[in-house]
Amino acid sequence: MTKRAYNFNAGPAALPLEVLQQAQQEFVDFKGIGMSIMEISHRSKEYEQVNGETQQLLLELLGLPSGYKVLFLQGGASTQFAMIPMNLLTADKVGAYVMTGSWAEKAYQEAQLFGETFLAASSNESGPLNIPALSDIRVPDNAAYLHVTSNETIAGTQFHEFPDTGSVPLIGDMSSDILSRSFDASKFAMIYAGAQKNLGPSGVTVVVAREDFLKDSPKHVPTMLRYSTHIKNDSLYNTPPAYSVYIVNLVLKWIKANGGLSVMEQRNIEKTALVYDTIDNSGGFYEGLATKDSRSIMNITFKLQSEELEKAFIKESEANGFVGLKGHRSVGHLRASTYNAVPYESCKALADFMADFQKRNG
Numbered sequence: 001m002t003k004r005a006y007n008f009n010a011g012p013a014a015l016p017l018e019v020l021q022q023a024q025q026e027f028v029d030f031k032g033i034g035m036s037i038m039e040i041s042h043r044s045k046e047y048e049q050v051n052g053e054t055q056q057l058l059l060e061l062l063g064l065p066s067g068y069k070v071l072f073l074q075g076g077a078s079t080q081f082a083m084i085p086m087n088l089l090t091a092d093k094v095g096a097y098v099m100t101g102s103w104a105e106k107a108y109q110e111a112q113l114f115g116e117t118f119l120a121a122s123s124n125e126s127g128p129l130n131i132p133a134l135s136d137i138r139v140p141d142n143a144a145y146l147h148v149t150s151n152e153t154i155a156g157t158q159f160h161e162f163p164d165t166g167s168v169p170l171i172g173d174m175s176s177d178i179l180s181r182s183f184d185a186s187k188f189a190m191i192y193a194g195a196q197k198n199l200g201p202s203g204v205t206v207v208v209a210r211e212d213f214l215k216d217s218p219k220h221v222p223t224m225l226r227y228s229t230h231i232k233n234d235s236l237y238n239t240p241p242a243y244s245v246y247i248v249n250l251v252l253k254w255i256k257a258n259g260g261l262s263v264m265e266q267r268n269i270e271k272t273a274l275v276y277d278t279i280d281n282s283g284g285f286y287e288g289l290a291t292k293d294s295r296s297i298m299n300i301t302f303k304l305q306s307e308e309l310e311k312a313f314i315k316e317s318e319a320n321g322f323v324g325l326k327g328h329r330s331v332g333h334l335r336a337s338t339y340n341a342v343p344y345e346s347c348k349a350l351a352d353f354m355a356d357f358q359k360r361n362g
């Protein structure tokens with residue numbers, strides 16, 4: 001048996017074992033062509049098949065109607081923070097942002113380099129981390145878009161419903177929770193995600209958008225940074241990150257074979273309940289960092305009552321085969337990332353370990 005860690009890494013993160021095994025099988029000889037998928041042209045019929053099928057699978061899993069396009073771009077979600085205002089924030093408009101944490105902040109800061117911005121709503125300034133109520137989100141009439149970060153990977157908070165924005169296009173950074181649950185994707189004009197959390201390996205950023213939303217850009221936008229360039233060329237304008245797209249293809253097939261988004265959601269709720277219940281039943285030994293109504297089913301953030309205990313927790317967890325439980329360097333404390341590919345057994349083992357650690361240290 002292959003040794004597999006209890007992998008709670010935040011990103012790059014766990015991939016389904018079946019996907020890794022299939023990739024291993026096809027590594028040297030992709031579908032009998034005597035070459036790896038990495039060794040062939042992105043203009044070959046084999047790669048075009050991977051490109052088209054991956055686009056199709058993603059639209060299908062998201063349940064999107066026609067009119068949406070899928071792009072495989074480079075530069076990470078961080079490049080999307082710039083491409084969005086560069087392409088969409090014109091002089092007479094404002095870019096509206098919901099401020100929910102570190103990632104929303106980065107997107108918002110980047111937009112300020114290009115034009116006028118508007119703070120549509122913010123999380124609590126102090127106290128437990130939360131997602132603002134939908135009723136508190138204000139969207140100006142001249143908004144080019146409203147940008148939300150559906151899951152704040154560092155804070156461990158997640159939107160449970162999305163705002164109705166009327167005629168204002170809704171954009172979602174779903175880097176850390178795309179395909180983790182069913183939701184009405186057609187509410188969004190554009191969704192984007194760095195693949196390395198819940199979709200595949202690093203190196204590819206997925207953009208799913210209404211074609212009409214991305215068709216115009218200001219003249220000065222460089223060719224590679226114009227959405228329309230990639231749309232017109234079916235995401236094959238220049239050499240794509242072919243191996244990363246290929247792994248995303250396998251991950252999407254894995255999700256489909258396992259029952260799609262509603263099954264992913266059910267599993268993620270069950271997995272995270274094991275850990276959240278352990279936190280809530282610990283009599284204050286463990287404390288969640290997010291308010292209960294804003295908790296994420298992808299990133300569980302929590303703390304212990306002293307830094308010393310947290311250090312001991314990390315050390316012992318590592319000795320017991322757990323990986324990635326240290327909180328993000330900007331906030332400290334503890335975090336367990338429970339993406340689709342993290343099995344129930346890993347979460348069960350973590351909950352058991354947490355209970356045992358409390359018994360010995362409580």
Ligand SMILES: *Cc1c(COP(=O)(O)O)cnc(C)c1O
Nearest residue numbers: 076077078103153173175176194
């Ligand atoms: C990780 C992350 C990003 C940054 O992704 P890169 O691909 O590293 O640029 C952006 N937004 C969210 C919500 C993330 O979790």
